[in-house]
Amino acid sequence: MRATHHPKPAIAPGPARGKYSPTVGAGSQTDDMSTSTRQSAGKPWGDAVFRGATLAFAIGILALFAAMIAALWHESLPALHKFGFSFLTSAAWNPVKDDFGAVIPMVGTLLSTALAMLIAVPLSIGVALFLAELAPEWLKAPFGTAIELLAAIPSIVYGMWGLFVLAPVMADHVQPWLASHFGFLPLFKGAPMGIGMLTAGLVLALMILPFIASVTRDVFLMVPKNLKEAAYGMGATTWEVVRDVMIPYGKKGIVGAIFLGMGRALGETMAVTFVIGNAYHLSWSLFAPGNSIASTLANEFTEADSDVYLASLIELGLVLFLMTFIVLGLAQLWLKRGVAGGGKP
Amino acid sequence: MLVNRLVLGVSTLAAALGLAMLVWILGDVAIKGAASLNRDFFTELPAPPGMEGGGLANAIVGTLIMTGVAAAIAVPFGVFAGTWLSEFGRESRLGEMVRYFSDILVSAPSIVVGVFVYIVMVKTMGHFSGWAGAVSLAIIMLPVVSRTTEEMLKLVPHELREAALALGAPYWKVMLQVIYRAAVSGMITGIMLSVARVAGETAPLLFTALNSPYWADGLNEPMGNLTVTLFNYAMSPYDDWHAKAWGAAFLITMTVLAVTITTRLVLRKRRSAP
Known part of the structure; x- marks a missing residue:
């Protein structure tokens, strides 16, 4: 049951916390009028x-974007000169001796993001499935709005909620x-302090x-x-329709959304800073405090x-x-390819 | 069949979990936040560290001023850029590029915007300032405003432009008097959503506007604001400050949600009744 020969849906890479409507009827035939027809008038x-x-x-x-890169590069020159490439491989962070390396914050950023993705991706696909397919009609709109509100907080x-409410729950329970139960793994060893990498990942997951x-x-x-009804008509179960029709059809959009x-998640600052613990120290344990680039x-x-x-x-x-x-950038390119691959009128 | 049941169950559970988190977070914010709101919260200056009482009047005003100035910078900038994207740059290479980088800027880490403004404004002027805070917020708003403007202008039918042009009006007049008018409610919606977003931003203000426990004497000095105050208070050891932080969280969350819900309702009404 393949659906790949149909025009692919393209999600609009939306602004922060809302979504753009898909461009409706952005016809291309009349675009040249801006240059030709009006010359005669006025x-x-x-x-x-x-x-x-x-x-x-x-x-x-565009200039703003270029200026951001240029300014950041120019102002980091003293560090670039002093540490060179080893900045990216050194785990030092010592303000007293002026010795700095990016490894610990970089690992923290990647690890907290990976944890967040691991938790958030399956859950959010489950939520999306419920909203699109399983929920009774009367529930769909209010429930959808509720999830979007969660994104607006x-x-x-x-x-702050992570620090005051979630961290104690993590530490105590x-x-x-x-x-x-899993203490034999190095990941879950150590003192349960509440704040640390695991809690940071969890708060990040909730956010995305x-x-x-x-x-x-x-x-x-979309x-x-x-398509769905044809599949149902052949006796497919809901799960089979999802697996063989909806996910293949929407693959492009889903991957784009995940990216x-x-x-x-990589750049999120405040949700992480409260709960990551702010410690310069690499550990196998997810309970241990760490640091991300943004929190540093x-x-x-x-x-x-x-x-x-x-x-x-x-x-x-x-x-x-x-x-x-x-x-x-990869996400945008991926989504653009999705548009070019099919849907254009 | 078993797999089917299992997947459906897990999906429903995930949705229930999502809703439960929303209720949990909003519930905590509402209960703890509402308890610490009183008249002083809105009218008094912060009390010195460790002292009870006082309010966050200067921070509330600071956030309003900086958000307002940010909108005043980002809205004309974004509307012009969005106009070009919709009217002149639809199929062009340059248009593709502007769109591509705007979409990246929309999700770029806001703390990096703070670092950038620190470099170009705080460092060159030699001090933290409300202006620097407002500019960082404006940079975050800009791509959202520009892309929303573009989308909304594209929704206006081409026939409308052609009709107005056929009457002999120059293009700029057509835009100002016909097209913007047709798209204005959608544009305002987009602008309101972006204002709601930056009103809750903290990271870009940390080292641009900084914070201040006093009334600001203009935008040329560090400026108190709700979000950085919330951050400092929540990280402090004082219970009274924690309560105030919850109050600030309540105020910010409710404002943002109110704006979001209102604009969504307006948008839905506009779409369903063309």
Whole structure:
């Protein structure tokens, strides 16, 4: 039961916490009118000014992007000169001796993101499935709105809630339980302190879950009804329809949503800073406190008292920017390919 | 059949879990936050560390001012850029590029925006300032405003442009008097959503606007704001500050959710009744 010969749905890579409507009827035949038909009417210089001004601002966005990379690179030069490539391989972080390396924050960023994805991706696909296919009609709209609201809550509120509410629960119940049942794994050894890598991953997962879930639901809803009904008519169970029709049909959009969620998790600051523990120390244990690039910046930026310290922090920022740039860039390319592959009128 | 049952069960469970988290988080914020809101919270300056009482009046005003200034910068910038994308740059290479980088900027880490503004404004001016805070928020708003404007303008039918042009109006006049008017409610919705988003941003303010327990004497000095205050208070050892942090969280969350829900309702109404 393959559905790949149908036009692929393309999710619109949406803004922060909402979603764009798919472009409706953006016809291409009439696009040239801006240059030709209007020349005869009115004052041409007015239109030239209008066009030039809007163009300047559009280019302004590109310039802003370039300026960000250039400024971060330029200001991290003292660290680049001092440490060179070894910045990326050194686990040192010693403000007293001015010796810095990116390994611990980078590992923290990647590990907390990986944990968050591990938890959030299956859950959000489950939520999306429920919203698109299983929920009774009357429940779909309010439930969908509730999940979208979860995505609108500012990240600092997640972080604070994680620190005051979730961390004690983790310390008193979840971590002791994990330690007593899975304590033979190095991952679950150590003192149950509540804050640490595991809690950071969990809070991050909660933050990106609604985002991935609502985009995935939109993708599921785009699957044509007759495709699903044909499958049901052949006696397929709901799970078979999902596995063989809906997921293949929406694969592109779902993968894109996961990547966008990941890009967001990598750079998330406030939700992580509260609960990650802020310690420079690598450990196999997920209970141990750690640090991410974003939390390092949030905690230490205003305290940096030497040029190299500040430059190292800025270089960390540059590393983070490039990391998210790669993930988000790939996601956008992937989604664009989805559009080019089929759906264009 | 067993697999089917299992998957359906897990999916329903996941959805229930999602809803339970929403209720848990919002419940905590509402219960603990509402308890610490009183008149002083809105009218008094913060009390010195360790002292009870006081309020967050300056932070509330600071957040409002910086969000307002950010909108004043980002909205014209974004509307112009979005206009170009929709009207002149639809199929062009440059348009593709602007779209691509805007979409990346939308999800770029906000703390990096803070670092950037620190470099270009705080470092060159020599001090933290409300202006720097407002500019970082504006940078975060900009791509959202631009992309929403583009989408909303694209929804306006081409016939409308052609009709107005056929009457002999120049293109800029057509845009100002016809097309923007047709798209304005959608554009406002997008702008409101982006305002709601930056109102809850903390990371870009940490080292641009910093924070301050006093009334700001203009935007040229560090400016108190709700989110950084929330961060500092929650990390402090004082119970009274923790209570205030919950109050701030309540205020921010409710404002953001109210704006989000309202704009969504408006958008839905507009879409269902064209």
